[in-house]
Amino acid sequence: MKLYYDNDADLTVLKGKTVAVLGYGSQGHAHALNLHESGVSVIVGLRSDSRSREVAQKDGLAVHDTAEAVKKADIVMVLLPDEKQKDVYEKDIRPNLQPGNALAFAHGFNIHFNQIVPPENIGVFMVAPKGPGHLVRRVYTQGAGVPCLFAIHQDPDDNLRDVALAYAMGVGGTRAGVIETTFEEETESDLFGEQAVLCGGVTELINTGFEVLVKAGYRPEIAYFECLHEMKLIVDLMYEGGIAGMYHSVSDTAEYGGMTSGPKVINADTRKRMEEILENIQNGNFAREWILENKAGRASHEALRRKHSRLPIEQIGGELRNMMSWIKKD
Ligand code: NAD
Numbered sequence: 001m002k003l004y005y006d007n008d009a010d011l012t013v014l015k016g017k018t019v020a021v022l023g024y025g026s027q028g029h030a031h032a033l034n035l036h037e038s039g040v041s042v043i044v045g046l047r048s049d050s051r052s053r054e055v056a057q058k059d060g061l062a063v064h065d066t067a068e069a070v071k072k073a074d075i076v077m078v079l080l081p082d083e084k085q086k087d088v089y090e091k092d093i094r095p096n097l098q099p100g101n102a103l104a105f106a107h108g109f110n111i112h113f114n115q116i117v118p119p120e121n122i123g124v125f126m127v128a129p130k131g132p133g134h135l136v137r138r139v140y141t142q143g144a145g146v147p148c149l150f151a152i153h154q155d156p157d158d159n160l161r162d163v164a165l166a167y168a169m170g171v172g173g174t175r176a177g178v179i180e181t182t183f184e185e186e187t188e189s190d191l192f193g194e195q196a197v198l199c200g201g202v203t204e205l206i207n208t209g210f211e212v213l214v215k216a217g218y219r220p221e222i223a224y225f226e227c228l229h230e231m232k233l234i235v236d237l238m239y240e241g242g243i244a245g246m247y248h249s250v251s252d253t254a255e256y257g258g259m260t261s262g263p264k265v266i267n268a269d270t271r272k273r274m275e276e277i278l279e280n281i282q283n284g285n286f287a288r289e290w291i292l293e294n295k296a297g298r299a300s301h302e303a304l305r306r307k308h309s310r311l312p313i314e315q316i317g318g319e320l321r322n323m324m325s326w327i328k329k330d
């Protein structure tokens, strides 16, 4: 697998071009500021009533209404919430695109699941930093970068790989390494990761372990430290040294017990469920469900949020974290 670094990219490809960054949230502010400081001509596109306008202006960036920014731009990076992109595309983006313009994304959802279908004479690419926006910004100011994925969906003028790599360089990605992917691979693996492993899988694992201990009569404070708090320490060890590195650092008792009990928790049945989750993503059912959920005013999503906020682990966790002076509170 090839990793692209600063030497593989050429920022002068963006010379004379204007990049419009739509949205000034987590990713938007990081892309816009990093590109600006890399010498790229950047403008920010926002709604006329957006509270972010003032922030972007204070940061020294030119701000326009979304439609106006698209008109002025050669490259339009869409950093709006995924579920809002289609409406903004129909209303403000598509009518203002010129042949030769390129549309860019940091996640493939709307292109891969056909919510946005740009005309054939518009280039479409992705540059997706593999980290949250505040990190993309902070790491850049420290002279480093966050690794990125890039992908080309359609390339009418046969120049988008250079443009995408230059864009990735402008946000700092080629300082850390950039990998080529496809919209399909990025979208489906990203959704699977957050559902089965990262957000969904890990939280259910933690909460179920917590509830089993509490039901057996152990104090919730102890259960919280065991099942949630210590997760970070274990994950940090795996981040640095892989699974073997983690097992090297814990006791032999923990290693033996973990290796024998782990497959009882995540067993053949769990694997089958994971495969079903992946299939539900690949066949478009998850995308359709989420799009319809948004059209329905998120009735289910809000109900799930209520249910989650009432979990005992959240109550005890809130109290305990308030006593942990070393955890940043904001
Ligand atoms: P965000 O919610 O932090 O910011 C969205 C921005 O869009 C805000 O400035 C908001 O004011 C603006 N906005 C909201 N509704 C709008 C509308 N109707 N019209 C115009 N502007 C509107 O979003 P984010 O997390 O930065 O995500 C942006 C994109 O980046 C998404 O495609 C997401 O999948 C992708 N991405 C995010 C992360 C991350 O860490 N957050 C990582 C990789 C990729």
Ligand code: MG
Residues within 6 Å of the ligand: 190, 194
């Ligand atoms: Mg992700």
